Amino acid sequence: MADTNELGPLPSSHITLLPSSGMGHLTPFLRLAGLLASCNVKVTFITREPPVSLAESQILCHFFSAFPQISQEKLHLLPLDNLSAGSEDDPFYCHIEVIRQSSQLLSSLLRSLSPPPSAIVTDMSLTAAVVPITEALKIPNFIFFTSSATMLILFVSFHILAGSMDGVKIPSLEATPRSWIPPPLLQDKNNLLKTYIIENGKAMTKSDGILVNTLDSIEQSSLLALNGGKVIKGLPSVTAIGLLPPCCFEDNQPLTWLDDQPAGSVVYVSFGSRTAISREQLRELGNGLVGCGYKFLWVVKDKKVDREDGEELVDVIGDELMESVKEKGVAVKHWVNQESILKHPAVGGFLSHCGWNSVTEAMWHGVRVLAWPQHGDQKINANLVTSIGLGIWEKSWGWGGEQIVMREQIAEKVRQMMGNEFLRSQAMCIREEARNRIELHRSSKKGLTELIKMWKKE
Structure with missing residues (x-):
């Protein structure tokens, strides 16, 4: 007899998750992985070796102890000496750059997985590097945007606005003043943050969907603008999947x-x-x-x-x-x-x-x-x-x-x-x-429930 829950029968599906550098990116990926595993989804979690911080090493250890059913695959980063100019100023951007340049190793890693992945969820900062690989392998690629839906508007439209950064104004939305835009994006010369946002923002149109850890009720206007073609043409569906609840492995004594x-x-x-x-x-x-x-x-x-x-x-x-x-x-x-x-x-x-x-x-x-x-x-x-x-x-x-x-x-x-x-x-x-919204049977129609159903049909 097939496993069941509020979603009905649960045929097999296999979701692979690829986070990026830093706790701000890693933590929501871990929570998403835990939530998917609780819904009887097979999850493979790709970690980068070595991690950038001790905090990452510690939380990953706790996570895999708490979720033995989640498979870990290690992406061993290449020893690269030719990092982009300026990367040495920020260890986290440096680490993202190394992951990006090591992404050539992903193809063989993904082909080795059994059963083959139904989809991969990729960190926003790796979009441009990973989408061509998953396209070649014919694996649906969903981007996890680890900030707000409002920030996503700037992220996906920046490559169009970069020449005239007086602020961002989307019809029916509050304008984003110039003073709120991260200063590196306003510089005339290129830097890693600026380059990443331009490259990854463009590449998001080639993904199969974008996930955001937010409540549709608090960012309704931004989500409607993104999904209504008011921000950029050709953007795939943007889905609010939050708020992602904390996992059991995070429950320790303060x-x-x-x-x-x-x-x-x-x-x-x-x-x-x-x-x-x-x-x-x-x-x-x-x-x-x-x-x-x-x-x-x-x-x-x-x-x-x-x-x-x-x-x-x-x-x-x-x-x-x-x-x-x-x-x-x-x-x-x-x-x-x-x-x-x-x-x-x-x-x-x-x-x-x-x-x-x-x-x-x-x-x-x-x-x-x-x-x-x-x-x-x-x-x-x-x-x-x-x-x-x-x-x-x-x-x-x-x-x-x-x-x-x-x-x-x-x-x-x-x-x-x-x-x-x-x-x-x-x-x-x-x-x-x-807390009411995260119950799967009360999620919005385009929330995590629908994604899980769709992935199970892949």
């Missing part, structure tokens, strides 16, 4: 200090796994937290890649601030399981760079956000945070590193966020909607 704090009283402070902040700004931030009047849990980071970071916390923030922090909160200088922290009842606010994973996790757990974008898609995401009532954004602070934001300003904004009862209430409403 710092026990949180257990002793009153409900909703703690500010969690983190700027993601790849944002390095200057020592001067870190010390202003730390003093602002000490003076805000709330307890806090602060993840300190001043190096992009954790493998390069061997200094002690006191060496980064100094003895005096270290002592002040001990009286008011907790500071750590290592990767933490953010999902476990955000779901803790003691956490009532999140000072965040607004990476898309952080935004979706704040929505999933109903935590208010104070947005402080640092780079990339984060101003576009911060605007979404404010427009849905999840948080506040002080736009005058600019991009991270443009200016030193002083401790008094930081303390004031933290108090403003934590004292705003509307934000607290709205965050909880968003939480309930996200």
Whole structure:
């Protein structure tokens, strides 16, 4: 007798997932893999060897222990010396470049899989490199865009707009101001981010579909524009598959200090796994937290890649601030399981760079956000945070590193966020909607349910 669930009979299907570099790309792929496996889909997960960070190595180890039914295939990266100019400035872009140039090895890897893949889900940053390979193998290729649907509009249209970057205006949508566009895209000369967005944005029209970890209800206008041909002609169907819930392997015990704090009283402070902040700004931030009047849990980071970071916390923030922090909160200088922290009842606010994973996790757990974008898609995401009532954004602070934001300003904004009862209430409403939507039988018609049905017919 065939296996069944809400979807009905489940004939065999085999989905292969290919993530890219960095926790912001890896984490949603792991959650998607776990969700597919729970729906009796055969999943093969391709990892890159070596990974770029210790955090990636650790989370992959936990993941495969929790999901023994998911097959792991390793793409051993080529030792390349001829990386594109500028790649050495960012270890993550460097790693993406190595994956891209090693993609020639994918063809034999994919041909070796048994049964043959029904489809492959590829990271957005590898689109241009992988689509020609899967076309030759006649394997449907769906792109997982690991940011918001609103950012996808800029991503797929940038190659058309690049000559006149005064902003982005799509009919029926709010304009994206020039100041929200990542600064590297506004430079006259080419750089890796600019090149990747141009190449991959063009190549997305050759894919079989685009998946976005978002709620259709909060980005309805963007999704309608993308699917209605208003952004770019020839774009395949864009499907909201979120919010992707955290997986069982992420459910670990956060710092026990949180257990002793009153409900909703703690500010969690983190700027993601790849944002390095200057020592001067870190010390202003730390003093602002000490003076805000709330307890806090602060993840300190001043190096992009954790493998390069061997200094002690006191060496980064100094003895005096270290002592002040001990009286008011907790500071750590290592990767933490953010999902476990955000779901803790003691956490009532999140000072965040607004990476898309952080935004979706704040929505999933109903935590208010104070947005402080640092780079990339984060101003576009911060605007979404404010427009849905999840948080506040002080736009005058600019991009991270443009200016030193002083401790008094930081303390004031933290108090403003934590004292705003509307934000607290709205965050909880968003939480309930996200959890209701992820139940497969209540997903939208074009959500993950329909994709799984389609893949089972391949």
